Amino acid sequence: MTLHLQKSTIQKRSSVEITGSKSEANRLLILQALYPEISINNVSNSDDSQLMQKALASKENVVDIHHAGTAMRFLTAYFSAKKDREVVLTGSQRMKERPIKILVDALKDLGADISYVENEGFPPLKIKGKILTKSKVTLKADVSSQYISALLLIGSSLENGLQLTLDGKITSVPYIKMTLSLLNEIGIENTFVENTITVKQKQTEVKPQILTVESDWSSASYFYSIVALSDLGIEVKLSSYKENSLQGDSVLAEIYKQFGVSTTFQNNSILLQKTSIVNNKTKVNLDLSNAPDIAQTISVTAFGLGLQCHLTGLHTLKIKETDRLVALQNELRKFGAEIEITNDSLTLEAHNIYQSSNNSFLEKFTESISTYNDHRMAMAFAPLALKQSFIIENADVVSKSYPDFWSDLNQIGFIFK
Structure with a gap:
């Protein structure tokens, strides 16, 4: 047009x-997929959030998130820890040009099974979901906050929780704090001390609750x-x-x-x-x-x-x-x-x-x-x-x-x- x-x-x-904010909505949609007790009001009507909802509901082997960068990052982490689920996560031509190696390497350090379908370091990704038992990983601190948030969002569902160390000067701190605040809201313990973020494994059920974006x-x-x-x-x-x-x-x-x-x-x-x-x-x-x-x-x-x-x-x-x-x-x-x-x-x-x-x-x-x-x-x-x-x-x-x-x-x- x-x-x-x-x-x-x-x-x-x-x-x-x-x-509603797509940043908040997309984080909450991942958490809702992990903990269905959560209900969400004022979900963003953006393409990105609609694509996120569609991807999370999909039973298909190929999940296409088009231009939705947040969905690509968050779903890469989500599907990696989704036991017995195998998907190819793909997107638009531009999405195939946007690097994702930093996140993939971090997930592999935690034990994830991810491979590149076309070009090394870029989507599409073949992801074989499994239980991730390792808990410690390090990322450069100046990377996109979406890589960091992708890991934090699944941290509580990992076998031994997550300890994420950020190396260097941290950028996009508010987006990291947004993710941690949303985890707090649903009762997931976490700490952010100096350059180390810890997310505790969820030991008890999340209480039914309604969150407004x-x-x-x-x-x-x-x-x-x-x-x-x-x-x-x-x-x-x-x-x-x-x-x-x-x-x-x-x-x-x-x-x-x-x-x-x-x-x-x-x-x-x-x-x-x-x-x-x-x-x-x-x-x-x-x-x-x-x-x-x-x-x-x-x-x-x-x-x-x-x-x-x-x-x-x-x-x-x-x-x-x-x-x-x-x-x-x-x-x-x-x-x-x-x-x-x-x-x-x-x-x-x-x-x-x-x-x-x-x-x-x-x-x-x-x-x-x-x-x-x-x-x-x-x-x-x-x-x-x-x-x-x-x-x-x-x-x-x-x-x-x-x-x-x-x-x-x-x-x-x-x-x-």
């Missing part, structure tokens, strides 16, 4: 209900960007959110103060308000090691406000749905941005494109924005329609994490053709 975004103005006050903070990021690029006094209310969130992307509330956006928590909702105009000499410097998924949104916000921006801690973005750093550089340059990237950073120079006499952001923008099969590329660029009309290719890719994105934008005032 190609979407023609018209230059838009949003309503003075609006409200949006956002689906908080709405997705990554999805909220696009509304933060919209408010930042809007006029003073604009308000958007989002539900359902917690002030003591487990999600790493909840740092948005603090980060977007630099972009003139305030956050007020009210009865499980957040009220975003444009409260100040940002000086165009502001320099935004952020280490996003613990929240790399909001890098695209922040980069586009900074560009839309004409600000200099330097983001670090982005090394995991190169192995996402696409190489997100290269994709950001390619697409922002279409708008005239001066942007440079390294393996783990992005630097955007301040510009004055929005200073022309007729108040046009970019008077003759004729190119369309490519999305690279990456939902976050489509959603991160959408707020620029508050400045200028443009085209987004493959716009329905948003269903991966936020199927209602375009209808929610339309509801608050965005115009599409």
